[in-house]
Amino acid sequence: MGPTEIEVWARAESADGVIFANANGAFPVRPATAMDTVTTIRRLIAGDSLVVPPAEGFLADTMDTEIEIDARTGLELQPAVEQLLDYPYGCVEQTSSRMWALIEAGKLVKDRVEDDSRYGRIDDMISAGIARLWSMQTRSGGLSYWPGSPTADRWGTAYACSILAEASIVGFKIDAGFKRDLVQYIDKALGDSDLHDDNVRAMMCESLAAFDKPNAGWMARLSERTERLDLEGRASLARAWFMAGERERARSVLPRELTPVVVKRTTGGRLTSEVSQVASLVRTLKLIDPDSPWIVPLVETIRKAGKGGSWASTLENARAIAALANVLREEPAEANYTGEIQWDGETLTFDQSKPMEFSERRVNKPVEIQTKGTGEMIVMCRQKGLRDAATLSDFDRGLRVRRKWTLSDGKPAKGHAFRVGELVTVEITLEATGLGHGEFVDNVAIVDALPAGFEIENPRLATSAVSDEPMPQPDRVQFLDDRVLLFARAEGEPRTYRYHLRSVTAGSFVVPPVEASCMYDGTLASLQVGGGVEIEP
Numbered sequence: 386m387g388p389t390e391i392e393v394w395a396r397a398e399s400a401d402g403v404i405f406a407n408a409n410g411a412f413p414v415r416p417a418t419a420m421d422t423v424t425t426i427r428r429l430i431a432g433d434s435l436v437v438p439p440a441e442g443f444l445a446d447t448m449d450t451e452i453e454i455d456a457r458t459g460l461e462l463q464p465a466v467e468q469l470l471d472y473p474y475g476c477v478e479q480t481s482s483r484m485w486a487l488i489e490a491g492k493l494v495k496d497r498v499e500d501d502s503r504y505g506r507i508d509d510m511i512s513a514g515i516a517r518l519w520s521m522q523t524r525s526g527g528l529s530y531w532p533g534s535p536t537a538d539r540w541g542t543a544y545a546c547s548i549l550a551e552a553s554i555v556g557f558k559i560d561a562g563f564k565r566d567l568v569q570y571i572d573k574a575l576g577d578s579d580l581h582d583d584n585v586r587a588m589m590c591e592s593l594a595a596f597d598k599p600n601a602g603w604m605a606r607l608s609e610r611t612e613r614l615d616l617e618g619r620a621s622l623a624r625a626w627f628m629a630g631e632r633e634r635a636r637s638v639l640p641r642e643l644t645p646v647v648v649k650r651t652t653g654g655r656l657t658s659e660v661s662q663v664a665s666l667v668r669t670l671k672l673i674d675p676d677s678p679w680i681v682p683l684v685e686t687i688r689k690a691g692k693g694g695s696w697a698s699t700l701e702n703a704r705a706i707a708a709l710a711n712v713l714r715e716e717p718a719e720a721n722y723t724g725e726i727q728w729d730g731e732t733l734t735f736d737q738s739k740p741m742e743f744s745e746r747r748v749n750k751p752v753e754i755q756t757k758g759t760g761e762m763i764v765m766c767r768q769k770g771l772r773d774a775a776t777l778s779d780f781d782r783g784l785r786v787r788r789k790w791t792l793s794d795g796k797p798a799k800g801h802a803f804r805v806g807e808l809v810t811v812e813i814t815l816e817a818t819g820l821g822h823g824e825f826v827d828n829v830a831i832v833d834a835l836p837a838g839f840e841i842e843n844p845r846l847a848t849s850a851v852s853d854e855p856m857p858q859p860d861r862v863q864f865l866d867d868r869v870l871l872f873a874r875a876e877g878e879p880r881t882y883r884y885h886l887r888s889v890t891a892g893s894f895v896v897p898p899v900e901a902s903c904m905y906d907g908t909l910a911s912l913q914v915g916g917g918v919e920i921e922p
Contacts, residue, residue: 386414386415386416387413387414388411388412388413388414389411389412389413389414390409390410390411391409391410391411391412392407392408392409392410393407393408393409393410394406394407395407413866413867415837415867416771417774417836417894417895417897417915418444418771418772418773418774418777418895418897419771419772419897419898420769420770420771420772421442421443421769421770421771421772422767422768422769423440423693423767423768423769424464424693424694424695424765424766424767424768425437425693425694425765425766426461426464426693426694426763426764426765427763427764427765427766428761428762428763428764429454429754429756429761429762429763429764430760430761431720431721431722431724431756431757431758431759431760431761431762432756432757432758433756434753434754434755434756435753435754435764436751436752436753436754437450437452437751437752437753437754437766438751439748439749439750439751439768440768440770442772442773442776443768443770443771443772443773444770444771444772444773445749446747446749447747447770447771448747448748448749448768448769448770449744449745449746449747449748449768449769449770450743450744450745450748450752450766450767450768451742451743451744451766451767451768451769452726452741452742452743452744452752452754452764452765452766452767453740453741453742453743453764453765454724454735454740454741454743454754454762454763454764454765455740455741455762455763456719456720456722456737456760456761456762456763457713457740457763459710459713460740460763460765461694461709461713461763461765462694462706462709462710462713463694463765464693464694464695464765464767465486465691465694465695465696465702465705465706466486466487466702466706468695468699468702469482469483469486469699469702469703470483470486470487470510472699474830474870474872474904475517475532476530476531476541477518477521477528477529477530477531477538477541477542477544477545478530478541478544478545478656478699478700479699479904480514480517480518480521480545481514481518481541481544481545481548481549481703482548482699482700482702482703483510483514483699483703484510484511484514484515484518484548484552485548485551485703485706485707486702486703486706486707487507487510487511487514488511488548488551488552488555489551489706489707489710489711508557511552511557512557515549515552515557515558515559517532518545518549519560519563520532521534522563522566522567523535523536523537525537525570526566526567526569526570527539527542527567527570527571527574528541528542528545528567529541530860531860531861531872537570539574539577539580539585539589540585540588540654540655540656542567542570542571542574543571543585543588543589543591543592544588544656546567546568546571546592546595546596547588547591547592547595549564549567550592550595550596551595553596554595564596567596568593568596568598571589571592571593572593572598572600574589575589575590575600575603576603582655583607583610583613583614583618584613584614584615584617584618584621584655584657585655586603586607587607587614587618587619587621587622587625588618588621589603590603590604590607590621590622590625591621591622591624591625591628593625594624594625594626594628594629595624595628597628599625599628599629601629604622604625604626604629607622607638608622608626608634608637608638611638614638615648615657615662616640616646616648616662616663616665616666617657617661617662617665617666619638619639619640619666620639620662620665620666620668620669621665622638623635623636623638623639623669623673624668624669624672624673626638627669627672627673632673635673636673636674639666639669639670639673639674640666643679643682643683646659646662646663646686647659648661648662650905650906651905652826652827652828652903652904652905652906652909653827653828653874653905654827656698656700656905658697658698658700658701658905659690660687660690660696660697660701660704660705661700661701661704663683663686663687663690663708664687664701664704664705664707664708664709665704665708666679666683667680667683667684667687667708667709667712668704668707668708668711670683671708671711671712680712684708684709684712687705687708687709688709690705691705694765697905697906697907697908698904698905698906698907699904700905719760720737720758720759720760720761720762721737721758721759721760722736722737722756722757722758722759722760722762723735723736723756723757723758724736724741724754724755724756724757724758724762725754725755726741726743726752726753726754727752727753727754727755728743728745728748728750728751728752728753729750736758737758737760737762748768752766774895774914777898777912777914778914779912779913779914780910780911780912781818781911782908782909782910782911783817783818783819783826783903783906783908783909783910783911784815784816784817784818784826784829784875784901784902784903784909784910784911785814785815785816785817785818785879785911786813786814786815786831786899786900786901786911786912786913787813787814787899787913788811788812788813788814788833788899788913789811789812789814790809790810790811790812791809791810791812792807792808792809792810793807793808793810802919802920802921803888803918803919803920803921804888804920804921804922805888805889805890805891805920805921805922806887806888806889807887807888808842808885808886808887809839809885809886809887809888810883810884810885811833811869811883811884811885811886812881812882812883813831813833813871813881813882813883813899814879814880814881814882815829815831815871815873815875815879815880815881815882815901816875816876816877816878816879816880817875817876817877817909818877820876820877822877824876824877825874825875825876825877826874826875826876826903826906826909827874827903827905828860828872828874828903828904828905829872829873829874829875829901829902829903829904829909830870830871830872830901830902830903830904831870831871831872831873831882831899831900831901832868832869832870832899832900832901833868833869833870833871833899834867834868834897834898834899835867835868835869835886835897836894836895836896836897836915836918837890837892837894837895838888838889838890838891838892838894838918838920839886839887839888839889839894839920840886840887840889841864841869841884841885841886842884842885842886842887859871859872859873859882860872860873860874864884869884875901875903888920890920891920891921891922892919892920893917893918893919893920894917894918894919894920895915895916895917895918896915896916896917896918897915898912898913898914898915899912899913899915900912900913
């Protein structure tokens with residue numbers, strides 16, 4: 386997998402003697418099935434043992450295993466940081482969240498790896514994130530949700546602004562004009578009559594205070610109606626007062642008692658969830674009231690909500706990292722242990738003096754960890770490989786995505802043997818299932834990976850609805866070399882998007898699955914398996 390370099394040499398006889406020519410090129414090698422990663426995090430007490438079996442559902446001889454063992458608890462944040470770094474999309478929230486994770490968790494992870502790794506380039510990645518956010522600035526001064534959009538997103542702008550302020554505090558340069566226009570936009574947007582969510586206003590106040598431009602008038606007004614604010618809104622307002630130098634006023638807007646948090650996850654507009662709300666409160670308490678007895682149970686709530694060392698979205702990952710990083714920096718790493726990793730007749734030893742890193746390619750046998758001594762250690766196991774396509778089947782969990790190919794005469798292309806040069810129309814239909822009237826799911830990402838042997842004919846997308854009523858265009862479309870990405874809203878009524886492929890190379894090829902998932906609610910997803918296709922010369 387990856388780029389394959391090609392060099393072609395030619396030799397010919399001529400009247401003037403032998404002549405030569407050569408050309409260089411490259412093409413990508415991509416598997417027909419998906420790469421997947423299974424990560425597990427365990428706290429192991431010295432003296433215990435652990436057996437890590439090979440993960441199920443991977444193709445034979447494609448799975449790599451990485452195991453890291455460390456007494457420092459910061460290791461438990463690494464999967465979430467890695468997930469943010471590897472996340473393939475880049476809206477304003479995702480770009481900001483990636484930066485936030487690097488700022489908050491950088492000190493916990495970059496001293497654990499070699500300087501030539503990507504963790505050694507954290508500063509460069511944060512600077513690149515700042516530049517990307519700057520590229521999203523609209524004429525109004527606010528930031529668009531996706532690059533190239535002319536419309537500013539109020540919540541996204543406030544969220545990004547607070548993280549840009551964090552970057553500025555730790556020494557990163559923010560262009561003065563970029564910052565000035567951001568602050569002016571947010572200050573003006575606070576008073577917009579069509580802004581009906583005071584929680585967004587609270588985040589705007591936090592962003593302004595972070596850049597040392599607090600709007601005391603709106604902060605006072607929101608403090609008088611805290612009943613309109615949820616947990617995250619109160620936390621934002623409290624941070625705004627604290628950064629404005631008013632610790633007691635910051636305390637006054639926080640909840641007076643700790644009650645169970647019931648939060649409806651949102652997929653568009655103002656993004657929030659239970660993890661996001663609890664993490665925001667933990668971060669605020671660590672700032673304003675670091676001895677609060679609420680911190681320990683709230684941290685445990687965040688940890689329990691994670692799976693495999695990460696959370697359900699880029700926003701949750703960033704907020705959880707920001708909340709836990711400060712806690713983990715204070716946790717002592719008092720341990721005195723030794724241990725062995727045993728695999729396929731080989732034995733590696735380790736102790737608490739430095740992190741242990743075990744990595745083997747094509748591991749199909751269990752790995753056993755034996756320990757003795759005192760203290761605790763974090764064990765992170767990451768198993769990565771190609772999913773066995775035979776284990777995949779269609780599924781619909783709150784979303785339904787289906788793909789259909791038709792020929793130029795309108796007939797179905799299923800079972801059709803193409804010839805080089807033929808055109809095929811691809812129809813992708815998306816709908817949300819089980820919704821009530823007027824409900825919808827925002828920020829659904831559709832990934833339609835192309836089979837080899839085909840190329841996109843014309844990167845222009847048409848959309849139509851099953852009904853006669855016109856449907857809006859998707860929020861964003863990306864035509865890549867090997868796939869088409871659509872970002873759209875899913876509603877109860879199906880809508881269909883079309884584009885064209887042309888067969889260009891003879892051969893037998895695998896058609897990958899088409900999948901759809903909500904970027905902010907991982908429980909909502911759909912997959913339709915692919916098949917095979919023949920292209921004749």
